[in-house]
Amino acid sequence: MNGIRGAQLVSALKSPNQAAQFTSSQWSALIACARAANLAGLLAERVRSAAIPMPADAARHLDAILQLGRRQTQSVLWEVHGLQRALAPLNIPVVLLKGAAYAVSGHPVSRGRLFGDIDILVPREVLGDVEIRLMVAGWMSAKSTPYDQRYYRTWMHELPPMVNVRRGTVLDVHHTILPLTSRHRPDARHIIEAAQALPGLPAIRVPRPEHLLIHSIVHLLHEGELHNGLRDLFDIDGLLRAGALETDFWPRVIDAAHTLDLTAPVFFGLHLVHQVIGSEIPAPALAALQPASGAQRPSRSLTWLYRQAVRPESEAAESLLATAARLAIYVRAHWLRMPPHLLACHLAHKSMMRLKKNEPAAEGRA
Amino acid sequence: MRIRSPFSAVSAHLETFYPDALASGRRAEPFTDFDIRIIRGAGLRRWLRPQAHFMLDHIDPFLPLPADQAAPLFEWGLNWCLASRPLGYLVMHGAVVASDGDALVMPGFPGAGKSTLCAALTFVEGWRLLSDELTILDPESDKLLPNPRPISLKNESIDIVARFPGVSLGPRYEDTRKGTISHAAPPAASRIAAAQHARCRWVVFPRFIASSPPFCDEISRAEAFARIAEQSFNRDRMGETGFRALCAMLDGAHCFDIGYDSTDAALTMVRDITGQ
Incomplete structure (x- = not known):
């Protein structure tokens, strides 16, 4: 069985037509490589939209990954509605970042993208209120050592990750986009103020x-x-x-x-x-x-x-x-x-x- | 599947329990669902206290086990692969046997005795073994997929099953985290019929209770749903597809709670339930 290298994966993602001639073992190598790069969902999306013929085994893996992606998107939407409920009383903009922002706004990048944590950005001056409201809604700080707590709170751009006690989902609450100690000091207010509202989610924004x-x-x-x-x-x-x-x-x-x-x-x-x-x-x-x-x-x-x-x-x-x-x-x-x-x-x-x-x-x- | 390992116990295990797969795998250049390696630990430990690591691609999901458990590690690891990698199937913890296309599902609560009962149905009653561990449901067809691999027997059940007709046991592995374990080879007829899917007709929650009068209670599908769902490895990841598949599986099934203090009593009840 021949391995597929990263460069070939990039090339197959850019022009999925190449895969049309692949043998079963090439398909399994391509999918293995994509999986290792966390790009299997994107591969599935691209070969499926280009209607590339493939062996049934390859289709089974890729369709299952797409199904998992749809399920994750649904879970993220659910969590974002929860965040809307938990944080709406504060009357602040809650800006989604990365995967959650792509998923909730239906951005093309979200197609076939798998993700783990949910990231939000809130104004720094309300960070304390946000944390308390989230704790009431079932999110607990996952880092327990005093050093970790201090590391995040004094130096970083986010709270220590919070885990939902019922669902195990992880939430990163950012107040800016780079650590407070870093060389560059972007002012996140620009991002928060320009962020766009979403229908049906008055507290939630997308950059x-x-x-x-x-x-x-x-x-x-x-x-x-x-x-x-x-x-x-x-x-x-x-x-x-x-x-x-x-x-x-x-x-x-x-x-x-x-x-x-x-x-x-x-x-x-x-x-x-x-x-x-x-x-x-x-x-x-x-x-x-x-x-x-x-x-x-x-x-x-x-x-x-x-x-x-x-x-x-x-x-x-x-x-x-x-x-x-x-x-x-x-x-x-x-x-x-x-x-x-x-x-x-x-x-x-x-x-x-x-x-x-x-x-x-x-x-x-x- | 692709399996690489320096351990002779692993190759002996494959030759004993997977003869057909070895033969067909060597012919073609097939699609690889799982690329597995069982490898030795690195460093000094390799010589002092040899260990076996299970690797799926470049991922090492478990703590290593002592090297003499390399073969059971392969079986556990493969169960984990089937339960965790998205393949489009709802995967639950439970034994499945079938007669023609009609399947009996026995969801597994640890220690409930499902492996012993599954072995008895397979070897004594002549049911076809689909799996003693994994109930694999295909949402496209609402049918159960066979995975006829060795039945994993623990502690006292090893000697009980050894007395069944036609049983061939592999080596005993002492002091594993599940106690002593041994594998029973699936009957050839079950291996040959591995492509024949089956429809769930009966769900039985078995419970071995020493010196207790046997009982058999029909339970509602809703209750069975809730209890099977707890035993599912990937129901959450399967989302609505998994939910609908499980509903469809139970639509055509009768569900029972049985308790027994001997394998014979259990077999009698299963005969009454299934008419087989």
Whole structure:
């Protein structure tokens, strides 16, 4: 059985017609690779909409993944109605981010996309009220150690993840889009104020298309965890394709990147998505985002690191290069998130905790 | 399926219990539903206290087990694969046997004795084994899919089942997390008929209760629904499709609660219920 590499997966997703000639074993390799990249839903969506003929076994897997996606979308809608009920009395805008925003607004990116957590963004000054209302509605903080609580509350851009006690769903409550300690300090008020209302959900908002795009890029470049890296790039690709249907989309992206003080990551993110999956970015838009100082082109080594690191899990797990690239990006992301002294303390604390956790675990397993 | 392992116990297990699958798998270049590896642990532990890890693709979903349990680890792991990977089927915990196209489903509460009863129906009464562990329902046809794999027997039930006619047991694995376990090979007739789906006609919730008078109570479909739903691995992920499939499965079924203190008593009750 031949493996399918990440590059072939990207190519099959861009032009699903290629798969029409695939044998059964090629189909299973393609689906395995897509599954490892968390892109099986998108693959299913694309080969099904292009009406590509396939063996019954492949259809069974792909249709089951689409069915799971529909079920997840339904669950998210249910949770969002719950959030509407829980938070409406506060009379504040509750902005959905990422997967929940795509699903609830019926964005094309949501088609075939599987997701885990629900992310919301609320004004920082009402964070305390939001947390209490959510606790009353059955959401409990999942991080219990005092250090974790402090880490999130003092330094991060979100509360510690909250878990619904009945359904086990996870909610991330953000008050801005980057850690408070990071180099860039975007003011999330711009995103919240411009966000659009949804029919039947008066408290709930969805960010403007340019903000969805920018947030997706910033999330990919600052998160440091790249297990879903390729999926995130396909999100970005879908967001900019759908966004570009509005004629003033690119000027708005440029404006928003400047207003949020995020031109550098947006510039690099657009360059990356062009490099990895060939998304079309208008040259004037790239030029307008180019950092004024120094570098005319995006860093080649950083591009190379990301190209290695976003390979699907199946490949990355067996590649030293990908592992090293992921580590480098993890360190870089933390470097961007925190000033050096804080980073040193945080990493020291985390490794101490890991040592302590491992000792009894190793005993218990032996 | 693709299975790779350095453990000879795993290949012996496959040769004993899956002869047809091995033969057909070597011929074609087929679609791979599950790419499984049972591998050795890394590092010093490999020599001091050898362990077996179950891997599905690059995922390692379980804690490793001692190396001498590599074969049972494969069976548990494959159950997990069938229950967790989206395949479009509603998967529940329960034994299924059939006579012609009519299936008897026995949802499993741990320790209720369903594996022993399932083995008795298969070997003593001649029912066709669909599965002793997984009830797999196809929402497209509302039919149950066979998965005739070795019956997993625990502790005292091993000796009981060993006395049934035509039973061939594999090795005994001591000190597993479920106690001593052993596998009974499914009858050849059940393996050969693995492509024949069956419709659920009876649902029986078996309960072995030592020194208690036997009882058999017909229960409502609604009650059976609630109790089976608890035993489903993926009902939530299957959403409305799963809900409708389970309703459709029960539409044509009679449901019973039975209690017994001997396998013979249970078989008599099943005969009365099914007329078989």
